[in-house]
Amino acid sequence: MHILPSTESIREKLSEKDREMSDPSIFGDGRKAAACAREHQRLTRLLNLSIELRSLESQIEESRELLKDSNEDPEIREMAETELPDLEERSAKLEEEITLLVVPSDPADSRNTVMEIRAGAGGDEASLFAADLFRMYSRFAETQGWRIEPMSSSLSDTGGYKEIIFLVTGEEVYRLLKFESGVHRVQRVPTTETNGRIHTSTATVAVLPEAEEVDLVINPEELEITVSRASGPGGQGVNTTDSAVQILHKPTGMIVSCADERSQIKNKAKAMKVLRSRLLQQKQEEERAKYAADRRNQVGSGDRSERIRTYNFPQSRLTDHRINWTTHDLDGILAGSLQEVLDALLRADIRAKAEAALAESTS
Structure with missing residues (x-):
């Protein structure tokens, strides 16, 4: 069984994307327009490859039938026997490529x-x-x-x-x-x-x-930010100023600390980056839990x-x-x-x- 929808269903989805891309309002949202264009490109390639695969499968079937027919011309049977491995190899590679296209990429894949x-x-x-x-x-x-x-x-x-x-x-x-x-x-x-x-x-x-x-909005009033003197080596550097930053996200109780930089501003920026990513993951996990x-x-x-x-x-x-x-x-x-x-x-x-x-x- 091929991991491949029918060409008819791919064409239907491609037509939907054509209609979506022809709507001028989509270009008011750059991110949505880019996502729609990527999906259209994916479906177009998926359709072309699926048509090519069907054609190869027909050729493979014909070659196998020729090999079964004892009355067939020996030269034609020999030609079919020679071509069959190459056709099967091309078919397997196409199927693998199609498999990678069947599932849309995760929007987060390109992120840091x-x-x-x-x-x-x-x-x-x-x-x-x-x-x-x-x-x-x-x-x-x-x-x-x-x-x-x-x-x-x-x-x-x-x-x-x-x-x-x-x-x-x-x-x-x-x-x-x-x-x-x-x-x-x-x-x-x-x-x-x-x-x-x-x-x-x-x-x-x-x-x-x-x-x-x-991705998400963090209310500053939900944050409790404290600063302290960083601990560790480096007498004239990190641990001589109040550069360490700790951020508490009150609604979740999530705490993030950062003290690697000598600058309090840089430590706060790093801590916020970690906090935002953790909150995004929590949000995504809650969504995944709905589809356990x-x-x-x-x-x-x-x-x-x-x-x-x-x-x-x-x-x-x-x-x-x-x-x-x-x-x-x-x-x-x-x-x-x-x-x-x-x-x-x-x-x-x-x-x-x-x-x-x-x-x-x-x-």
Whole structure:
């Protein structure tokens, strides 16, 4: 079964978009007009590819019939036998491309992203693992040409992170990183372990699309902002002025702190950016909860309590539990070679959503 609506249904949706784009009022809203144009482009390509796929399928069927016919000219049968593998390969590639187009892209995919990593169970070892994850994402960001901007951090006594929050800016950041939300588990022998026993520790990762001003309105009266002297090293710098900022969002009880900058204004701006992104995520989670059944059709819910991945050092193995994906190149993964697993997660999520969309369109 192809994960593809009928060409008739695609044409109907394309006609709807044609009518929508012909309405002059749409150009009064630049964002709406751009979204409509992108959807029209997606549907046009989907229609063209689906027509091409149907044509290929007819050719494949004809070739198979020729191979079954013992009375057919041997030269024609040989030609059909030679062409069939190529036709089938082209058909498979087309179907994969169509699958990626069936599900409209997430509007947040192109956004910059706020990531939060926190040490979980495991004490000092968990904080060291949190630092490993931060380095892993930083190195991957370098390969993508993205920029990492630390927002807030809390170091442990062993040099790891109790918590680190940072902004990732670049092209399609959220599209690639959104499936990293959840519990990451590490199994290894800590440097302080004298008996060689393997310990299990965890760190949680949250991935939040950066919120824009138009996404939600925050009433200044609902905020309680306090400033204090930043703690930490740097006697003549950060910790000698009242630069640390803490913002309490009264309706939700959400608290964001930032003390990385020497400027109180910069710390406040960073804290507001994190707060806005957290509130946007909360809003989106509330919307998703209304359609709880749909979440079963996704790679992961993005819930921070969901164990998504295990990093096993003794076997140099990484396993993503959501798609049963395993590699034994753990060193490469930690050095930032995340593209393969991220692509696998993206394909699995798109295919699951496409199957759900097809089932809905045919029900």
